[in-house]
Amino acid sequence: MNGEEIKSCCADAYSRDIVALLLGDSYHPGGTTLTRRLADRLALAPGMRVLDVASGRGTTALLLADAYRVRADGIDYAPANTALAQGAAQAAGLADRAAFTTGDAEHLPYENAVFNAVVCECALCTFPDKPRAAAEFARVLKPGGRLGITDVTADPDRLPPRLRGLTSRIACIADARPLTEYAELLAAAGLRTLLTENHDAALHHMIDQIEARLNLLRITAPDRLAETGVDLEAAPSVLDAARTAVADGVLGYALLTAEKETGRHDAPPPPTHTHPRRAA
Numbered sequence: 001m002n003g004e005e006i007k008s009c010c011a012d013a014y015s016r017d018i019v020a021l022l023l024g025d026s027y028h029p030g031g032t033t034l035t036r037r038l039a040d041r042l043a044l045a046p047g048m049r050v051l052d053v054a055s056g057r058g059t060t061a062l063l064l065a066d067a068y069r070v071r072a073d074g075i076d077y078a079p080a081n082t083a084l085a086q087g088a089a090q091a092a093g094l095a096d097r098a099a100f101t102t103g104d105a106e107h108l109p110y111e112n113a114v115f116n117a118v119v120c121e122c123a124l125c126t127f128p129d130k131p132r133a134a135a136e137f138a139r140v141l142k143p144g145g146r147l148g149i150t151d152v153t154a155d156p157d158r159l160p161p162r163l164r165g166l167t168s169r170i171a172c173i174a175d176a177r178p179l180t181e182y183a184e185l186l187a188a189a190g191l192r193t194l195l196t197e198n199h200d201a202a203l204h205h206m207i208d209q210i211e212a213r214l215n216l217l218r219i220t221a222p223d224r225l226a227e228t229g230v231d232l233e234a235a236p237s238v239l240d241a242a243r244t245a246v247a248d249g250v251l252g253y254a255l256l257t258a259e260k261e262t263g264r265h266d267a268p269p270p271p272t273h274t275h276p277r278r279a280a
C-alpha cells in the first residue's frame with residue numbers, strides 16, 4: 001500500500017461512527033484533559049493563530065478557540081470529519097474563531113510563518129512521510145512559535161506480530177516511533193524540543209475503555225456493532241497484546257513541545273522529561 005492509500009484508509013477509518021462510539025469526541029489517549037495540559041505548555045494567548053493538524057471531529061481546535069480564545073484552524077484528510085467539525089463550530093457559536101479545511105498534513109495549504117502554534121494529537125504516528133510533515137509544521141510556524149504533540153510511542157522492533165498490520169497502523173500503533181526519534185525528526189526540521197512527558201497510563205486507560213465499550217455494545221447494540229465491521233473475534237487478543245506492550249514499555253503515549261528556531265546559534269538547554277504521577 002502506498003502513502004496516499006494509507007492516508008485515505010486512515011481517514012476513512014476515523015470517519016466511521018464506531019470510532020466515536022468507542023473513543024468519544026477526542027480521538028486520543030488522555031482526551032481533553034491532556035489537550036489542556038498540552039495547551040498550557042504552549043503559552044497561548046487570546047488572538048493567537050493556532051493550527052490543529054489532523055483535527056478529526058474538531059474537539060481539540062474548538063477547545064483551544066473556546067478556552068484559550070485563539071483563532072484556530074483545523075485540517076484533516078477526511079472530508080466527513082471536516083464537515084462534522086465545521087458543524088460543531090457553528091453549533092458551539094465558535095465559527096468566527098474556528099475554521100476547518102480538508103487537506104494533507106504533508107502538504108499544508110497555508111502560507112509560511114503564519115501560526116503562533118501548531119498542535120497535532122495522535123496523528124504524526126500515522127503519517128507515511130513523517131519528516132515531510134515535520135517540515136510542514138516548521139514552515140507554517142512563525143519563528144519562535146511552538147509545536148505541541150501528543151502521540152503514540154513505540155519500539156517498532158519489539159512490537160508483537162499482532163500489532164504490526166494495517167489495522168494496527170490505522171490504530172496509531174504499527175508506525176509509531178520512539179520518543180527520541182520524534183524529537184530527532186523534529187530537530188531535523190528546525191524544531192527544538194523543549195519538553196517531553198510520559199503519559200503511558202492514558203493509553204492503558206484508553207485500551208480498557210475500548211474493551212468496556214465493546215463489551216457493552218455486544219449486549220446493548222449487537223446489530224449496530226455487527227454493521228461496523230469490527231472483527232469481534234480478533235478484538236480481545238489485539239487489546240490484550242496492546243495492554244501487554246504498554247506494560248512492557250514497548251508501546252506508550254507521550255507529550256512533546258518544541259520551538260521553531262529563531263536563527264540564534266547559542267547552545268540550547270537540554271529538554272526536560274517528566275513522568276506525571278497521574279494519568280492525564
Ligand SMILES: C[S@@+](CC[C@H](N)C(=O)[O-])C[C@H]1O[C@@H](n2cnc3c(N)ncnc32)[C@H](O)[C@@H]1O
Pocket residue numbers: 007010011012014015025026027028053054055056057059060075076077078081103104105106120121122123126127172
Ligand atoms: C487518531 S485520529 C486523531 C484526531 C484528533 N487529532 C484527535 O485527537 O481527536 C487521526 C486523524 O488523522 C487524520 N489524518 C490521517 N492522515 C492524515 C493526513 N495525512 N493529513 C491530515 N489528517 C490526517 C484522520 O482523518 C484522523 O482524523
